[in-house]
Amino acid sequence: MDAKPVIELVGLEVCFGERTILKNLEGKFSGRAIGLLGPNGAGKSTLINTLMGFYPPAKGTARVFGHDIRTGIRSVRRLIGYMPENESFIAGMSAVEFIRFMAELAGLPPEAALERAHEALFYVGLGEARYRKLEEYSLGMKQLVKLAQAIAHGPQLLFLDEPTNGLDPPARQRMIRLIRDVRERGNLHLILCSHLLRDVEECCEEVLILKEGRIVQYSNLEEERRANRRFLELEIEGDGEAFAAAAKDLGCECALSAGRRLKTVLADGVEVRDLYRTAAQCGARIRRLSHKRDSLEDIFLKAMSNGNGGS
Amino acid sequence: MAVYKRTYQPYQGPLTPAWSRFLVIARQAHRRVFDSRFLVFFFVLCFVWPAVCAALIYLRHNAGAIELFKINVARLIPIDGQFFFRFLGWQGSMAFLLTAFVGPGLISTDLRNNALPLYFCRPFSRAEYVLGKFAVIAMLLSLITWVPGLLLFGFEANLEGGAWFRDNLWLASGIFLGSWIWIVTLCLLALALSAWVKWKVLAGALLFGVFFAAAGFGTAVNAVMHTDYGNLINLPQLVRTIWAGLFGVRSTGGIPPDSAWTALAGICALCLYLLDRKVRAFEVVRS
Helix, strand or coil: CCCCCCEEEEEEEEEECCEEEEEEEEEEECCCEEEEECCCCCCHHHHHHHHCCCCCCCEEEEEECCEECCCCHHHHHHHEEEECCCCCCCCCCEHHHHHHHHHHHCCCCHHHHHHHHHHHHHHHCCHHHCCCEHHHCCHHHHHHHHHHHHHCCCCCEEEEECCCCCCCHHHHHHHHHHHHHHHHHCCCEEEEECCCHHHHHHHCCEEEEEECCEEEEEEEHHHHHHHCCCEEEEEEECCHHHHHHHHHHCCCEEEEECCCEEEEECCCCCCHHHHHHHHHHHCCEEEEEEECCCCHHHHHHHHHHHCCCCC | CCHHHCCCCCCCCCCCCHHHCHHHHHHHHHHHHCCCHHHHHHHHHCCHHHHHHHHHHHHHHCHHHHHHCCCCHHHCCCCCHHHHHHHHHHHHHHHHHHHHHHCCHHHHHHHHCCCHHHHHCCCCCHHHHHHHHHHHHHHHHHHHCHHHHHHHHHHHHHHHCHHHHHHCHHHHHHHHHHHHHHHHHHHHHHHHHHHHCCCHHHHHHHHHHHHHHHHHHHHHHHHHHCCCHHHHHCHHHHHHHHHHHHHCCCCCCCCCHHHHHHHHHHHHHHHHHHHHHHCCCCCCCCC
């Protein structure tokens, strides 16, 4: 984990009129790739937009790489790249003109901006189509152009808002591959906002789950999976109930269903071979054993059901 | 491009000064304006009247030409406040038409294509965005108003001598200030309408409406109420009243210059308010 948090939320509240959208968000997030999850209306896009200074905080503040969004939004924007959710482009431009223009607005000199525009378009796979007008691009190509404009100026933090929206499976795979590649090679941090759990699972190491404007879960996906390695699913032949009772005596948590399917969490110090031994002693046989790893879906659903809105 | 370069690399080179970035918008927009043959033709047309004025000034000081064409010098238009007032009146009309062609698409297309978040997620403020769009029109209008106006003044001063220059220096400031008043008004109005109407054609039509319909309505108010204060919503009349003061000619509008200044300042303030409301990365629906 990096010493300096990428994003720090300090009692952040954002209101639209009377409605409070983000409620007293607190936390420090240092992950290389953070997935932002939540149901519709949870405040994911509002959080991203607030971090970019599009919405003013009603209370509290946030810091991006230590720069306060209330007092140093220009410094924040110098460090970020943003791929918006909606179709966003400037009419009448070719892709290379568009990326160059965007890079120049970010402060690159014209020659460097042009060079970076070509590089970014080749990188996202639009090299051959870079002189075509943006209006003629397909939806998938427009998504790639949006990614190119977000990275052309070399940001340190990349906000990706629903990057695979409307993409067919091959295009989605390509986008995911690109995002992972940017993350690995670019020495940058990224925040991916998506309602597709699979996208977040494939690209992110950490996940921040929002519900009704509050943080209900922030977890490291890999650690979460490791923590669940002692969760087993067993199929028993013979006296399943006797085996479950014996396993409980060993200190394991057990849940038996249909008399032969057992879900168990191994107690500390208990190994899988102890279960086989116990089964033999009870006159039961273990026909199948599998490690159950929590998927992001499990984590998300757990957060949704447990989340009472407390951050 | 070399295959080995087809990878993502962070940019570590120098950056341009922050104050100059609004000019990127102007440069890009001008490139597109001059892609249109019609606009290039119209822009060239805008220099016909300054050329005619330059010819008049030249004729007044060329004894050979006066003799050759048997011109009565007394009948030639004198180069005074009235001359530059007329010059600015004509060029102001051309400036309005040029604004009507260029202005309406400046912000409306960005709004229609959701481009504003792309501008504002960079170290680029809303004020710089408006300034950049303002510069697009202001640079073009400058080239057809105060720049040729001051060149004509310089030409006349060169031919007349230092005494004329010293005696008429106030005309130069009138040309400069009068032009900028018109430029600022036109730019703000065009940008505000462009920001409020996402359809370029409609924004253009509205610009004509604001000028001609409001002028017509003002005239009707004058006729019905037997007053001159209907001219306060007649933009061309307001500006003519202010120019008349700057060039020392008689105003025909019937409204005091102070009222004209106040009305124009109010219109500009309203335009700035409208821009402030609409030029945002995202519109917030308050419920």
